[in-house]
Amino acid sequence: MIRVMLVDDQREVRDGLTLMMSKFADLHVVSRCANGAKAMEELRCLDASGAALPDVVLMDVRMPVMDGIDATRRIVRSWPSVHVLVLTTYDQDDYAFGALAVGASGFLLKDSAVGTIVGAIRSVAAGDAVLSPRVTRELIARVIPNRTPSASDRFSVLPPRELKMAELVSEGLSNAEIAERLSIEASSVKRSITRILSKLGLRDRVQIAVAWYKAGRFS
Structure with missing residues (x-):
């Protein structure tokens, strides 16, 4: 069972998402909050x-009292096991990219198909990230405007296969896509990425992409 918290200032959005998730046996809405401050209080x-x-917080970004960026920053800092999936109206929303920069595991458009939203929640709960290659590139460009190779490249501790996986993660590929590219099982990719995160002291795939760029490895 995946426990989901809904954070959105529009009651009709919260009601609609709750109804949608009630149709899936593995999803359970455990809390509904009208803004980031209420979400923090509930947590x-x-x-x-x-x-x-x-397990997953479905977070609107534009809210009164406390917006999704500030709430995401505080949540991932205080409760690292809780994953945040951002909801936005526009795929070029600066708020959404801001939330990714402070620790969100991905973002979705509010008008995404039911299957897309449910699949994203399941992916994030499993430790994956919901980032397309386009979103990954734009996130990197916004978060780190100046590419300066680091004198101490943290990726040097990885063996060649894990280094290749880190590169593919940084390009925005999912576990399944990486598995297909490398002709291995998706479960093997997941285990390897867990090891990579542990070796590098990083929280999630977004941080791998940012660190890859900081190291001057992004092409």
Whole structure:
């Protein structure tokens, strides 16, 4: 069962998403909040009571009181096991890219098909990221305007196969796409990426892409 928190200032959006997820046995909406501040308050209460935290927070970016960027930054810092999936109206939304830069695991358009939203929630809960190659490139360009190779390239600790996987992650490929490219099982890719994150001291695939760019390896 994937526990989901919905954060959106529009009640009709929260209601619609709740209804949609009720049709899938593996998804359960555990909390609904009208803004980032309410989400933080709810998470603190759950944490203090020892209750299970949500696996995925479906987060709007443009909200009053506390927007999705600030909320995402605080959530990933305080509860690293909670993954944030950002909802936005436009695929060029600066707010969405800002949320990715502070730790969101991906973003979706609000008018995405049901299957796309459900698939994204499942992917993020499994530790994957929801980033297309275009989004990855634009994120990198926005987060790091000046490419300067690092004197200490952290990727030098990786063996050749893991180095190639890090490169493909940085290009925005999913586990399945990496597996196809390298002619191996997707489960093997997932294990390897977990090792890469551990070796590099990184939280998720977005951070791999940013670190790859900082190291001057992005083509």
